[in-house]
Amino acid sequence: MRIVLLALLMVATAACGGYRFPGAAPAGTGTVGGRVTVVPCAPIEPTTQPCKVGPGSGVEIDFTSERTTVAAHADADGAYSVELPAGTWKVSFKGYLRIIKGPLTVTVTVNPGSSVVADFVVDSGIRVSN
Numbered sequence: 001m002r003i004v005l006l007a008l009l010m011v012a013t014a015a016c017g018g019y020r021f022p023g024a025a026p027a028g029t030g031t032v033g034g035r036v037t038v039v040p041c042a043p044i045e046p047t048t049q050p051c052k053v054g055p056g057s058g059v060e061i062d063f064t065s066e067r068t069t070v071a072a073h074a075d076a077d078g079a080y081s082v083e084l085p086a087g088t089w090k091v092s093f094k095g096y097l098r099i100i101k102g103p104l105t106v107t108v109t110v111n112p113g114s115s116v117v118a119d120f121v122v123d124s125g126i127r128v129s130n
Contacts, residue, residue: 036056037054
């Protein structure tokens with residue numbers, strides 16, 4: 001009898017560990033990565049010339065979900081990659097950078113081999129008129 005009770009207790013314990021409350025985020029993490037491009041890339045660009053495009057070297061990208069913020073930093077080529085828990089994340093850039101092109105939110109799902117590619121073009125706000 002003890003063996004049967006012990007077996008049932010082990011099965012119940014294992015089942016409870018796999019339970020997820022309704023509305024709770026799925027367990028696990030996924031990868032979000034891509035490239036950040038900044039326009040204009042020179043310190044000051046006159047309005048009479050087209051904007052130049054450059055990599056977002058060193059730019060901080062903040063991913064926020066509920067009360068958690070995870071920061072990623074672009075490398076010298078503007079590439080970044082970050083592991084995030086599954087769920088929907090709001091995207092913002094630290095400082096004065098404004099997203100011109102790219103998603104305002106990313107949704108991370110946990111599937112084998114899955115990742116989210118999110119490329120961004122951001123405005124540095126540095127442009128003067130002649």
